[in-house]
Amino acid sequence: MSEQNQIPEVFLKPYDPSEHEKNIYKLWEDSGYFNPDNLPGERTEAFTIVMPPPNANGSLHAGHGLVFTIEDTMMRFERMRGKKALWLPGADHAGFETQVVYEKKLQKEGRSRFQMEPKELYDEIMEFTMSNKSFMENQIRELGASCDWSRSLFTLDERVIKTVYDTFKKLEDDELLYRGARTVNWCPKHQTSLSNLETVHDDRTSKFYYFQYGPFVIGTARPETKFGDKYVVMHPDDERYKEYEHGQEIELEWINGPITATIIKDEAGDPEMGSGVMTITPWHSGIDFEIAKRHNLDYEQIINWRGKLLPIADEFEGMPITEAREKIVQKLDEKGLLVKVDEKYEHSVPCCYKCNREIEPQIREQWFVNTKPLAEKALAAVENKDVTFVTERDERVFKHWMENIEDWNISRQVVWGISIPAKVCTKCGHGQVDLEDTITACEKCDGAMEPDPDTFDTWFSSGQWPLCTTGFPDSDDFTNYYPTSVMETGKDIIFFWVARMIMLGLYRTGEVPFKKVYLHGMVRDKKGLKMSKSKGNVTAPSEVQERFGTDALRMGLLVNNAPGSDMNLDPDKINAYKKFANKIWNITRFVLDNTTDYTPGAEHTAEDTAFEKEHLFPAIAEITEHMDKDRFDLAAEKVYHFVWDHFASIVIEESKPLLAGSAEERASRQRLLHDYLVTSLKLLHPFMPFVTETIWQELPEEMKDQDILMVASWPKVE
RNA sequence: GCGCGAUUAGCUCAGUUGGUAGAGCAGCGCAUUUACACUGCGAAGGUCGGGAGUUCAAGUCUCUCAUCGCGCACCA
Numbered sequence: 044m045s046e047q048n049q050i051p052e053v054f055l056k057p058y059d060p061s062e063h064e065k066n067i068y069k070l071w072e073d074s075g076y077f078n079p080d081n082l083p084g085e086r087t088e089a090f091t092i093v094m095p096p097p098n099a100n101g102s103l104h105a106g107h108g109l110v111f112t113i114e115d116t117m118m119r120f121e122r123m124r125g126k127k128a129l130w131l132p133g134a135d136h137a138g139f140e141t142q143v144v145y146e147k148k149l150q151k152e153g154r155s156r157f158q159m160e161p162k163e164l165y166d167e168i169m170e171f172t173m174s175n176k177s178f179m180e181n182q183i184r185e186l187g188a189s190c191d192w193s194r195s196l197f198t199l200d201e202r203v204i205k206t207v208y209d210t211f212k213k214l215e216d217d218e219l220l221y222r223g224a225r226t227v228n229w230c231p232k233h234q235t236s237l238s239n240l241e242t243v244h245d246d247r248t249s250k251f252y253y254f255q256y257g258p259f260v261i262g263t264a265r266p267e268t269k270f271g272d273k274y275v276v277m278h279p280d281d282e283r284y285k286e287y288e289h290g291q292e293i294e295l296e297w298i299n300g301p302i303t304a305t306i307i308k309d310e311a312g313d314p315e316m317g318s319g320v321m322t323i324t325p326w327h328s329g330i331d332f333e334i335a336k337r338h339n340l341d342y343e344q345i346i347n348w349r350g351k352l353l354p355i356a357d358e359f360e361g362m363p364i365t366e367a368r369e370k371i372v373q374k375l376d377e378k379g380l381l382v383k384v385d386e387k388y389e390h391s392v393p394c395c396y397k398c399n400r401e402i403e404p405q406i407r408e409q410w411f412v413n414t415k416p417l418a419e420k421a422l423a424a425v426e427n428k429d430v431t432f433v434t435e436r437d438e439r440v441f442k443h444w445m446e447n448i449e450d451w452n453i454s455r456q457v458v459w460g461i462s463i464p465a466k467v468c469t470k471c472g473h474g475q476v477d478l479e480d481t482i483t484a485c486e487k488c489d490g491a492m493e494p495d496p497d498t499f500d501t502w503f504s505s506g507q508w509p510l511c512t513t514g515f516p517d518s519d520d521f522t523n524y525y526p527t528s529v530m531e532t533g534k535d536i537i538f539f540w541v542a543r544m545i546m547l548g549l550y551r552t553g554e555v556p557f558k559k560v561y562l563h564g565m566v567r568d569k570k571g572l573k574m575s576k577s578k579g580n581v582t583a584p585s586e587v588q589e590r591f592g593t594d595a596l597r598m599g600l601l602v603n604n605a606p607g608s609d610m611n612l613d614p615d616k617i618n619a620y621k622k623f624a625n626k627i628w629n630i631t632r633f634v635l636d637n638t639t640d641y642t643p644g645a646e647h648t649a650e651d652t653a654f655e656k657e658h659l660f661p662a663i664a665e666i667t668e669h670m671d672k673d674r675f676d677l678a679a680e681k682v683y684h685f686v687w688d689h690f691a692s693i694v695i696e697e698s699k700p701l702l703a704g705s706a707e708e709r710a711s712r713q714r715l716l717h718d719y720l721v722t723s724l725k726l727l728h729p730f731m732p733f734v735t736e737t738i739w740q741e742l743p744e745e746m747k748d749q750d751i752l753m754v755a756s757w758p759k760v761e
Numbered sequence: 762g763c764g765c766g767a768u769u770a771g772c773u774c775a776g777u778u779g780g781u782a783g784a785g786c787a788g789c790g791c792a793u794u795u796a797c798a799c800u801g802c803g804a805a806g807g808u809c810g811g812g813a814g815u816u817c818a819a820g821u822c823u824c825u826c827a828u829c830g831c832g833c834a835c836c837a
Contacts, residue, residue, distance in 0.1 A: 633796035
């Protein structure tokens, strides 16, 4: 018989998360167990997650809460199962995103980036980012994230830049990179080009104008671009225009006087569309540019980088496009060239995803990655199941995009980012990668080579993140942990990030960067609306944690949230899990209170042996199975019901008379209660790490297989 | 235009290979020195969007219609 113990005093009042969470995190961090090198026992199999590095430009939102909760749950589960569990944290400088945030800040202070030296701007943003970074890292700690801070990486660290530069050079060597004048998505506000993914399409109803253009009628929604239109295009088989020959010149009256136009016969002309005749503006339309290239036509810029008309527009020079549009139409009308106006032309307009201003297609010399060869390998890897998606839906979406991929513009006219290590000819525009800074003369003409002032698209470097965090090409971590186990991130960045990581990971190493992709949906408010600052329905994780505790938030984010589907965050639901944390607390109080005289290793009665076999073991098996299938929502729900409806409502209630029974019955029940408590804490730990660890620290030594629950062994079915 | 989803209790959603519906919250009725009121017990609530088909059997598989949402790419 052990001596009579008092139960720890802490259990005499309700569980108060704020009293324990900080200390518990410190206990974990100080233990060194976040680093797999320090984990107890023999561990051979690795389990690795590369954390999606949060943008170091603000505080954490509910979506972050979900990311860190799901990933931490995976990590804790696999760590308890005896794997070499490594979670690699980081922070993202988030190029354009952060610059936009910082520009807003400048604006509030009455400043502008266009009045600053690039270096000055860069340094200021660096300072801003660094202070956000440490603030954010603390928030990640508060969520309980068991990541290895000793391996933390920032996306502007030297190691990252080295990898990115090497990839850039390798792409050039393999002829997968080119610098070319192409149509780019230009944001006149932010003064940078954007990838297709960085534009949003806005459905609009606009006016559509028909003009007399010599013998033809042409239609356009954008009269302000028409100054340079001196080619008129129609389908070669269009019977209506068979009298006109390709290359034939015609004289006609146009906006600012008579011009000579040239007939171009091209398959791009759609006979079904309007009159079947169009004029083209190669500088400000991707399609027109393609036509112009095919026929080697001239092209000229009409609208400047700020969205204003150039001298070619004569009297309209300097006008912003919206103003110019009306005036040009008026002038053409006065000249009798306006045929008709369709007031209800429905189309969608590409806009900047940050400021929603209309994108102005422009021709600009940029670096492009020839993506098709990379995409083919990525598709093959998915086909071979080298990388799998948790939901089939994601796999279909991924394939569809990959099969229709276009070349990737990786140049950005943004200060905050990794500068492009290349030289550009001031005379002919030829570009060449120059890692050593040795190129001075152009190999095509003999013009001078100047450094490219642009920076990389953030996603170009982010796409290499699994390589950088594991220390590619020659570190132990790379050998031990690449390919990583799971990439868990939001489904909104499947193309931006996941696709690029797979392509670039395969490209550099020949192996996929991760074996499995788990994509979660968006976190919405309780009514299912997207959270946004302007709607005022944003729920910050920290507020919820303060009210209900971190464990309750985590459960609220996990339960009822199937992989890939959006979820609504409802405070009432989180409150239910706050109550649950207290339930576990009181279960512990009951068990400890009734086992102060317990002798470890007491014999089970036949009834209790059978009872565990019938109830405890199947629960363990079921929960483990859900975890294996990445159904954390089902696992969390099951463990909730197991603890509340079975352990508390049945086991404890039935134990009351048995504890008052014979010595054998009492001892057997005490052992059963210990088994149940220890098992429940372990099963709950991946989901609710704080309350379970807090309790664990108060348990008598003989109940534990490890001092710290985080590294205790996952329950097995005996 | 191309593609992908969704439609189940008042609300938010689960429902694994087909076997006559589940959870949380809300709501209703009871209980009150109980390990725990951050509680317990009880009851109520659904022809699983409409229609057709396959099957002994369909929320689940097939087709079709309707409504909603999302993604991608676009013109003149």
